[in-house]
Amino acid sequence: MIAGLLDGIFNGISIGAVLLIAALGLAIVFGLMGVINLAHGELMMLGAYTTFVVQNGFKMLGKPWSETYIIFALILAFLVTAAVGLVLERGVIRYLYGRPLETLLATWGVSLILQQFARSVSWVLVIGIAIFCFLFFGALWVLSRRPDFERIRNWVIAIMLPISLGVASATGAFLGQTYKLAVTKPWFGAQNVDVTAPNWLRGGLRLGTLQMPYTRLFIIGLTIVCVAGIYVFLQRSPWGLRIRSVMQNRSMSACLGIPTAKVDAITFALGSGLAGIAGCAISLLGSVGPNTGQNYIVDTFMVVVVGGVGKLVGSIVAAMGIGTINYLISSKVLVPMVAPIKPLVDLFEFFGTTSMAKVMVFALIIAFLQVRPGGIFPQKGRSVDA
Amino acid sequence: MILDAVLEVKGMKQQRKRLLLMEVGVTIAIALLLIFVMPAVLTGFRLSLLARFLALAIAALGIDLIWGYTGMLSLGHGVFFALGGYALAMHLQLAPLKNGLPEFMSLFGITELPWFWQPFYSFGFAAAAVVIIPALLAAILGYLVFRNRIRGVYFSILTQAATIVFFNFFNGQQGFFNGTNGLTNFKTLLGASVSNSQTQFVFYTLTVLFLAAAYALCRWLTSDRFGRVLIAIRDDESRMRFSGYDPTGFKVVVFAISAALAGIGGALFTLQSGLISPKAMDIAFSIEMVIWVAVGGRASLIGAIFGALLVNFAKSLLSEKFPGIWVFFQGALFLIVVTVLPDGVVGWLRYQGFQHLLTLLGRNKQVATYPSLEEDPEVQHERENIRN
Numbered sequence: 152m153i154a155g156l157l158d159g160i161f162n163g164i165s166i167g168a169v170l171l172i173a174a175l176g177l178a179i180v181f182g183l184m185g186v187i188n189l190a191h192g193e194l195m196m197l198g199a200y201t202t203f204v205v206q207n208g209f210k211m212l213g214k215p216w217s218e219t220y221i222i223f224a225l226i227l228a229f230l231v232t233a234a235v236g237l238v239l240e241r242g243v244i245r246y247l248y249g250r251p252l253e254t255l256l257a258t259w260g261v262s263l264i265l266q267q268f269a270r271s272v273s274w275v276l277v278i279g280i281a282i283f284c285f286l287f288f289g290a291l292w293v294l295s296r297r298p299d300f301e302r303i304r305n306w307v308i309a310i311m312l313p314i315s316l317g318v319a320s321a322t323g324a325f326l327g328q329t330y331k332l333a334v335t336k337p338w339f340g341a342q343n344v345d346v347t348a349p350n351w352l353r354g355g356l357r358l359g360t361l362q363m364p365y366t367r368l369f370i371i372g373l374t375i376v377c378v379a380g381i382y383v384f385l386q387r388s389p390w391g392l393r394i395r396s397v398m399q400n401r402s403m404s405a406c407l408g409i410p411t412a413k414v415d416a417i418t419f420a421l422g423s424g425l426a427g428i429a430g431c432a433i434s435l436l437g438s439v440g441p442n443t444g445q446n447y448i449v450d451t452f453m454v455v456v457v458g459g460v461g462k463l464v465g466s467i468v469a470a471m472g473i474g475t476i477n478y479l480i481s482s483k484v485l486v487p488m489v490a491p492i493k494p495l496v497d498l499f500e501f502f503g504t505t506s507m508a509k510v511m512v513f514a515l516i517i518a519f520l521q522v523r524p525g526g527i528f529p530q531k532g533r534s535v536d537a
Numbered sequence: 538m539i540l541d542a543v544l545e546v547k548g549m550k551q552q553r554k555r556l557l558l559m560e561v562g563v564t565i566a567i568a569l570l571l572i573f574v575m576p577a578v579l580t581g582f583r584l585s586l587l588a589r590f591l592a593l594a595i596a597a598l599g600i601d602l603i604w605g606y607t608g609m610l611s612l613g614h615g616v617f618f619a620l621g622g623y624a625l626a627m628h629l630q631l632a633p634l635k636n637g638l639p640e641f642m643s644l645f646g647i648t649e650l651p652w653f654w655q656p657f658y659s660f661g662f663a664a665a666a667v668v669i670i671p672a673l674l675a676a677i678l679g680y681l682v683f684r685n686r687i688r689g690v691y692f693s694i695l696t697q698a699a700t701i702v703f704f705n706f707f708n709g710q711q712g713f714f715n716g717t718n719g720l721t722n723f724k725t726l727l728g729a730s731v732s733n734s735q736t737q738f739v740f741y742t743l744t745v746l747f748l749a750a751a752y753a754l755c756r757w758l759t760s761d762r763f764g765r766v767l768i769a770i771r772d773d774e775s776r777m778r779f780s781g782y783d784p785t786g787f788k789v790v791v792f793a794i795s796a797a798l799a800g801i802g803g804a805l806f807t808l809q810s811g812l813i814s815p816k817a818m819d820i821a822f823s824i825e826m827v828i829w830v831a832v833g834g835r836a837s838l839i840g841a842i843f844g845a846l847l848v849n850f851a852k853s854l855l856s857e858k859f860p861g862i863w864v865f866f867q868g869a870l871f872l873i874v875v876t877v878l879p880d881g882v883v884g885w886l887r888y889q890g891f892q893h894l895l896t897l898l899g900r901n902k903q904v905a906t907y908p909s910l911e912e913d914p915e916v917q918h919e920r921e922n923i924r925n
Binding site: 185187243246247251252253255256257259260261262263264266267268270271445449452453455456504506507509510513516517520521524 | 695709872874875
């Protein structure tokens with residue numbers, strides 16, 4: 152029974168670590184900017200696909216390199232998703248600050264686009280998008296140096312948009328006609344792809360009867376590194392100081408000369424980059440598909456809500472708590488412990504599957520919010536709406 | 538809304554009455570048009586699509602009531618929609634059997650009809666359950682959430698989590714609800730064959746009538762004092778509370794009504810498509826329902842209906858031809874509507890479009906009130922200047 156419990160706690164912690172690493176970026180963005188990013192799961196998916204691509208690239212390099220791909224994949228996944236996050240913030244979210252519900256819908260739109268993009272991305276699509284961006288944004292950039300740009304802006308957009316779209320799709324159609332499948336074949340398709348862990352991450356550590364897979368230990372370690380890194384960044388670096396100050400009082404920080412727009416962009420890119428790292432981590436646990444992000448998004452939101460907004464500690468405690476409780480219920484570890492009480496046994500047996508455990512965890516969360524509506528560590532302040 | 542206010546200030550009760558009568562007349566005319574003319578104009582396939590989309594429009598009205606008027610964005614209306622559908626589907630499964638089990642149950646090793654299936658033998662009970670189960674669930678969930686002043690995005694996230702929970706529940710309980718496949722293969726309802734084209738026409742007529750009734754209900758709710766309270770909650774809940782109202786009760790009631798509307802929509806949709814499965818309560822569908830309202834226009838009931846029909850027809854047309862493109866298009870729709878057309882098509886016509894018309898006719902612009910602090914142009918201006 153004790154062994155079972157230990158096993159349960161280890162597994163719970165490893166699930167919690169995955170949840171935490173997925174929720175970390177979300178918690179930072181939500182806590183700082185009040186932005187609910189429903190595309191966070193898709194950013195994780197992008198990170199996972201980046202890992203897949205890096206793995207295939209390193210496979211071609213041969214033996215000593217193919218074992219180390221995971222390190223480079225982590226870095227690249229961070230950079231790629233951070234860049235996507237930056238574009239997202241500059242292009243969409245920036246216009247929606249102070250309207251959280253609208254942001255939620257807009258990011259859901261982004262998440263749909265990214266999902267379909269992962270399914271149907273091919274050379275034609277990439278080339279088409281590149282041509283469109285080059286023509287449209289190039290023209291905007293060239294014309295933006297004219298003094299009367301603001302006056303003609305609408306005209307420029309109205310003219311350049313159809314032209315760029317037309318040229319891009321015509322080129323795409325031409326390439327598709329000429330090279331056929333070589334350029335139109337989707338890179339990944341709708342099927343899931345598999346990332347295999349390097350050899351040194353296979354197998355597991357054996358402690359008595361307890362089996363701890365190295366991949367899970369690696370993820371736990373990665374989570375610790377990320378949390379520590381975020382903590383140091385927020386507490387010790389100049390940009391961390393700016394971020395914290397904007398978080399506490401946006402208008403006061405702006406008065407004191409902190410570039411709040413830049414802080415927002417950096418924070419969002421950071422949160423997105425963390426999503427990329429999370430995606431890299433979850434790619435070690437199972438296969439990667441366009442729907443990968445969807446499986447995590449609600450759980451990670453629960454972590455943020457239960458933890459209390461903008462508190463790193465809250466997210467950690469909530470992730471570990473939800474992960475552990477989820478595992479303990481779904482694996483029926485608790486059943487022998489309540490053996491004398493028949494109704495409780497029936498209850499735990501009924502909820503003893505992965506999907507039913509979620510039902511019970513949700514009920515527990517609702518019950519918990521009755522006691523502490525602001526989460527474990529609510530934000531202190533005088534705001535009426537807090 | 539602006540129009541209403543101005544009219545009232547001038548004390549033109551008479552004209553209001555005339556407008557109301559006109560609206561009733563127009564509604565009846567549209568309903569009659571849908572029932573008698575549409576079947577002659579449209580092909581059978583398009584008509585059945587229209588019938589389904591009208592059922593979806595009923596659910597959209599419910600969403601408009603809580604999102605457009607009360608400012609609560611529920612991402613969990615798929616649950617209520619599906620619960621209504623399941624309630625009716627359970628009756629449809631049981632109706633042809635006198636004794637015995639629906640086929641799928643014996644496949645999963647269940648030998649006796651579960652107790653909660655028993656009452657669904659009666660049509661009356663099932664019909665009542667279509668309304669009552671979603672409303673009750675919404676009332677309980679709503680009470681627990683609103684009591685603690687959980688709102689805004691937190692409310693959205695909790696409702697979204699509820700969809701996951703119910704999806705898992707219905708997906709996982711294969712013996713009770715046939716899991717992923719859902720309930721399907723309906724034969725008779727009250728003795729009439731469901732697949733019969735005449736019966737289907739009856740269902741279509743019923744959908745139109747229910748939609749008209751739902752519209753009337755929402756119109757009545759929103760034009761009265763109750764509607765003002767809802768708008769007050771949307772615009773400034775704290776101030777509302779300080780003025781001595783308790784928003785919790787109002788929010789619970791409106792959430793329950795909107796869930797009941799979603800349930801009715803779900804039941805009618807199930808009747809016409811012959812299928813209800815857990816897919817109706819996944820996140821994607823629940824958020825899709827919100828975008829119908831957003832496209833049509835929040836806080837305008839016509840907009841909700843119009844948006845549901847427009848988006849769904851666009852979806853069926855586009856996804857027939859290019860299955861991949863629809864998703865891109867849908868994503869873009871979310872982005873464009875939110876950033877460029879926050880009031881939706883009908884909202885644009887009503888606010889900007891109406892203003893344009895007035896200025897064209899040489900009349901002065903009406904004084905605009907703003908719905909909330911976030912949208913006050915002066916506050917916006919200040920914010921933008923701080924930002925730079």
